Amino acid sequence: MTDVTPDKIVSPVKEDTPVALQRRKLIAQGAIWAFIVVELIFFSVAGEYLSVSDKAFMDFENMLLLLKQSAPIGIIALGMTIIMINGNIDLSVGATYALAAIVLLDSMTWPWMQALGDSAIPLAWGLALLTGMALGAINGLLVWKTGVDAFIVTLGSMLGFRGLVFMYNGEQPTSHLNWTLVDFAEARFLGLHTATWFLLGVALLLWLLMTRTVHGRNAYAIGNNREAAVNAGIRVGPHMMINFMIIGFLAALSAVVFYSESGSVNPNDGMLFELWAITAVVLGGTKLTGGYGSVVATLGGVIAIQLLRKGLGHIGADTQTVNLVIGLILIAVLFLDRQLNRKGKQELRT
Amino acid sequence: MTDDVRDPRPVLRLEGIVKTFPGVRALDGVALSVLAGEVHALMGENGAGKSTLMKVLGGLHQPDEGTIYIAERPVKMTSPMHAKAEGVVFIHQELSLADELTVAENIFLGALPRKSLGRVDWARLYGDTDRILSRLNVGFDAKTRVGDLSIANQQMVEIARALTVDPRAVIFDEPTASLTDAEKVVLFEVIADLQARGVGVIYISHRMEEIFRITDRITVLRDGQYRGTLNTAETNEEEVTQLMIGRSLDLSRNASHHELGEIALEVRGLSCGKLFHDVDFHVRRGEVLGFYGLVGAGRTEIAETLFGLREPSAGEILLNGESVRIASPQDAIARGISLVPEDRKGQGLVLGMNCRDNMTLPQVGALRSGPFVSGGAEVEIFDKYHKKLDIRTPGWRQTVGNLSGGNQQKIVIGKWLSMHPEVLIVDEPTRGIDVGSKSEIHNLIRDLAAQGYAVIVISSEMPEVLHVSDRIVAMFSGQVMRTFTSEEVTEDSLIQAISGIEPGRAA
Incomplete structure (x- = not known):
């Protein structure tokens, strides 16, 4: 038998060099931050002429407040990122958020909890967070065991969880103001508000989870090609379950941070949160089809949306206009992304 | 192959086609001439430029230089619709059929016969379809749901679709990839029938036995360049392979003997x-x-x-x-x-992931240091099998979807070898x-x-x-x-x- 030792075949197929690859990745991830810079410049300049107040838009305090205000949806959007990378979606986060808030505030009014004084606070927090995690686990278990699409499962649980919210207290708001809690929520450390710290902390933890751990790696693989993941011996169900529990936990955490300060929850609170969260995630470049996306870029998406809201308000636009503009920008951004990616693909398809 | 139906005038001629993409000269002065009633094989390795050439012919790419002649008339192909209007039709390797629609609806998709008020003329649709199907000698009728057909029959639907226009040239791109031997025979009959009607057929395939069975001439491309056209009857597998890759492929019987174990x-x-x-x-x-x-x-x-x-x-x-x-x-x-x-x-690779991550996918759990995956240990494994299996990639960061088929397969094999099965x-x-x-x-x-x-x-x-x-x-x-x-x-x-x-x- 003659031994065939093939010489190197020079293929004209263009393959990315590592440098080009890194550059492309950087551009893809940096796009949202570039967008933020554009927004800042635009609103600063436009604000000079159109502002309804005398304050400059780029005011440092104003920016810190912006971060704080992006926290409630931001924390949920970060969780939504890992769900979507995994190839799922969670529409029930808004309802989970409201239910966790009710548990937080109502539990502190229970006589035996009140008897505990301030040590009831961590307990109430714990209960609320557990509620979120349990609701997430229900979603995860249903998606895992029934094989029904996550969109359908969480559409159902969105209605169901919201039903629970109304069963709890009817149309009445649930209120309880604990001044220790309010102090904590309004506290600032190194200039940043408590809520901002939670937002950044969650972003850091999820970034580590998705880029550095086995769970993160497997979640990407499942989202990108579920069958190949199964063939590599990855158990798909448990990973999905974990992600749903994480987002349930985060929806509750978001509620805990927000309602510690406000002290009153309406049964309609958190409605449309799921859509705002998805908007932020998609704006950050994460793909609806799964397997691709970044936690950090979602943070950018969250800030970009909040900037738009605040900026448009600054130059005198009303809420309806703000929503219209955000909607248009979302579509424009995705269209642009599609055009750019199409070009990139044709280049490779030589 | 009967020579008498062959018309000396080419139905289709490509001359001096040049196409460059950023950084790559994908086609470099390629020529191809297909006679009426001829089956012309287009061969070359993956990346040799076959697909690009066919995209130029199909109007998907505009050539930088060179001319396309249809029946000796220069034509600028601007779109796939244009190509079809010129009588150049493609039977693609990947089927593009709507499973839930009937055979007839698929064949006339986009061109359903109409009556007044935009209503579909069903009688004409089924009549026309049955006429085409009878030419193909198939065992299903116009009203069959396409999803219920075998892959081979679905391919027949694709071919039937090509026959709705009176084609001058039909391009078959790897048509037998998913066919059984019996189904191939039917396909070859269809091709012979096209040939007898004076249609020029371009046949793209890697399979030598088929090439030698049904084609009249073979044009070989390599690295985007024209390597020559051979008369099938006067050549052999070795010569073609050598033109394609510049050396010969050994497919002799397995003759190595080593001690077998338990x-x-x-x-x-x-x-x-x-x-x-x-x-x-x-x-x-x-x-x-x-x-x-x-x-x-x-x-x-x-x-x-x-x-x-x-x-x-x-x-x-x-x-x-x-x-x-x-x-x-x-x-x-x-x-x-x-x-x-x-x-x-579909089953072996996570195409959006890089080479390293694909290779270590089943064992990342074992490559932890603390809570995190050790990237260093992963690169070590990748480097080892990168060398051992001679995987050609610029580095582990390369997305697997961008590699050639052979290198992708080596990644899958390396994935398992690294776990010592x-x-x-x-x-x-x-x-x-x-x-x-x-x-x-x-x-x-x-x-x-x-x-x-x-x-x-x-x-x-x-x-x-x-x-x-x-x-x-x-x-x-x-x-x-x-x-x-x-x-x-x-x-x-x-x-x-x-x-x-x-x-x-x-x-």
Whole structure:
């Protein structure tokens, strides 16, 4: 038998060099931050002429407040990122958020909890967070065991969880103001508000989870090609379950941070949160089809949306206009992304 | 091939076609001339420029230089619609049919005959369709739902679609990739019929036997350049291969002999519903056991059962002499059984991930330091198999989807080798892989056996099975018909076995 030792075949197929690859990745991830810079410049300049107040838009305090205000949806959007990378979606986060808030505030009014004084606070927090995690686990278990699409499962649980919210207290708001809690929520450390710290902390933890751990790696693989993941011996169900529990936990955490300060929850609170969260995630470049996306870029998406809201308000636009503009920008951004990616693909398809 | 129908005037002629993409000269002065009533093979390795050339012809790419002549009239192809209007139609490798619609609706999709008020003229639609189908001699009618047809019949629907316009030239791109031998015969009849009507046929395929069976001339491309046109009757496989890759491909019988070890895997009476039944075989360390049979004979299903993807209904699997139950891929992997699946892109790789992550996917759990995956340990594994398997990629960061088929397959193989399996099952090791890389994969499989791995190779290509296997299991309709040793096997006996013909009773 003659031994065939093939010489190197020079293929004209263009393959990315590592440098080009890194550059492309950087551009893809940096796009949202570039967008933020554009927004800042635009609103600063436009604000000079159109502002309804005398304050400059780029005011440092104003920016810190912006971060704080992006926290409630931001924390949920970060969780939504890992769900979507995994190839799922969670529409029930808004309802989970409201239910966790009710548990937080109502539990502190229970006589035996009140008897505990301030040590009831961590307990109430714990209960609320557990509620979120349990609701997430229900979603995860249903998606895992029934094989029904996550969109359908969480559409159902969105209605169901919201039903629970109304069963709890009817149309009445649930209120309880604990001044220790309010102090904590309004506290600032190194200039940043408590809520901002939670937002950044969650972003850091999820970034580590998705880029550095086995769970993160497997979640990407499942989202990108579920069958190949199964063939590599990855158990798909448990990973999905974990992600749903994480987002349930985060929806509750978001509620805990927000309602510690406000002290009153309406049964309609958190409605449309799921859509705002998805908007932020998609704006950050994460793909609806799964397997691709970044936690950090979602943070950018969250800030970009909040900037738009605040900026448009600054130059005198009303809420309806703000929503219209955000909607248009979302579509424009995705269209642009599609055009750019199409070009990139044709280049490779030589 | 009858020469009398051949018209000396080309129906289609491409001259001096140049197409560059950023950084690449994909086509460099390529010429191709197809006569009326001729079957013209277009050959070349993956990346040689065949697809780009066909995209230029189909109006998807505009050439930088060069001219397309249709019936000796220069034409600027601006779009696929334009190409179709010029009578140039494509039968693509990947089917683009709507499963839920009927055959007729698919054939006339976008051009449904209409009555007033935009209503569909169903009578005419079905009438026209039946007329076309009768030309193709198929066993289904216009009202059949396309999703209910076999792949071969779906391909016939694609061909029927091409026949709705009176084509001047028909381009077949790897048409037999998913066809059984019997179905191929039908396809070749259709091609002969087109030929008899004076249509020029361009036939793109990697399969030499088909090329020599049905084509009149062969044009070879390499690295985007025209390498020559040969008369099929006056050439042979070796010459064509040499033009394609600049050297010859060895597909001789497996003749290497090394000591075989213990039995690594044995299967007794294994059954899985209607898919396969009473299957017995064993494979030793250092041995390559080939599985040959028609598509649907149950070979892939056996592999899937061994890998824990299917639950066997009866029978026993013994690993190193010990009876084992394999309930999931995790079980299989833990016991050292690994599977390189048939559909590399759909089942074997996470295309959006980089090379390193794909290779270490099944074992990242074991590569932790603290809570995090150790990137260094991963790169180490990648580097080792990158060198060992000679994977051509600029680095581990390269997205797997951008690699060529052969290199992708090596990533999948490397993924399992890095976990030191007991048994390696390779399903269709070289499907969709170009000629040059094929021999590399074949050598790799032989090498692995020589190193003491027990290897099971499932293949639909006879030369491949004969080339790599020490023994060959012939399957027919879910049953093992016969197991051959490489000394006793002949092509005839193998074909008889996989066609369900009892030995001795054959005419």
